[in-house]
Amino acid sequence: MTDSQEIKTVLDDATDYSAVHALHSQWTLWFDNPLKRTNTSTWTANLKEIVTVGTVEEFWGVFNNVAIAFDIPNGSNYHLFRKGIRPMWEDPANTNGGKWGYQFQRSIGEKVNEHWLHTLLACIGETFESSPDVCGAVFSNRKNCFRIAIWTRNASDEEACLNIGRHLKSVLGVNHQLDFLPHSEDSKNPLYVV
Template sequence: MAQNNSNGNSNSLQVPTGDNKYVTVFNDPVNFNAKHPLNNSWTLWFDNPGKKSNANNWEQSLKELITFDTVEDFWGVYNNIMKTCDLSVSSNYHLFKQGIKPMWEDSANKHGGKWSIQLPRNKTMSDIDNIWLYTMLACIGEAFEHESEVCGVVVSVRKAFFRIALWTRSSDNRDVAMSIGRTLKGQIGVDGAFEFQPHHDTKTGGKPWVV
């Protein structure tokens, strides 16, 4: 997780200047002053469009919450936002690389697709927070062989299920897509089929790839 990031940080710790001794979160979870940089900066978004939302006004409900680029700042965010299991129906968290909006129309997404799985609420309610956490950790920790293909991940809260989805930059290379899908499934340890579908096929109902 703590390697070169998009801002040119090296894989060494970010430490204070001067004579102060650096203290990591592993030494002192409250008074640490050193941070472990991520390879990329990530932005957390939230929306709860409600019943009156449609394709024309959905973007108005999308809120950019915060951007972080270190391990410690990720945990600071995660520990201070509402957990997925407590969100109201129709809510969505989106975690995307900085500069990419969680929209099909974004230039990074428009030629891509998504891996997704639906998790029944009655079976996964107690586990969904951990499943979402492992999904985010797989992304910010760059667990994927084709990491540059990963744009972001989404968790959606619906009346009967939760949905986890990972968005990719492209959708025309089956081997690359399948590699990402297999890694995602292994990282979060969930039974059931993950399906990949290009964004442009979502409305036409093309047959998805499955792992």
């Protein structure tokens, strides 16, 4: 669109409008099915880049036309990460980071889709106080639970990590403890708790 073209909104013309609303960052949706992976190289081959969005309209176009989180195959994951960051620990943006995660019992059913949507909106809307430290979000469909996680850039920045964890807890609307696990350690012991 050039500067000389008039930007129309749905308020001007309900059938012919051109306004788009840019996101602060572009975000890429990825999909993988870990049940098919046997080693790192096959996992990487199963990780599929679906689409990158840069506007609110593109986000809704994708969200409304991919399988809802509840319906992805058992063992599969959705990843929404900032453009240029791959959803793997080895990516330089993730290497020194970690993740906040929460597990929902399967009995929550399709309500988990709302929690995933709210997490995505918090990411693309940059509503985290420490948004630049948010690398992406992951939804995992597992046999016994659903998991939602936020991956961060810097596990050693306690203030940023705690801000992100508190906000995720609010976004998910849960009162239970959330744990932060750094990517660099193969540990079940959380570094931070909110």
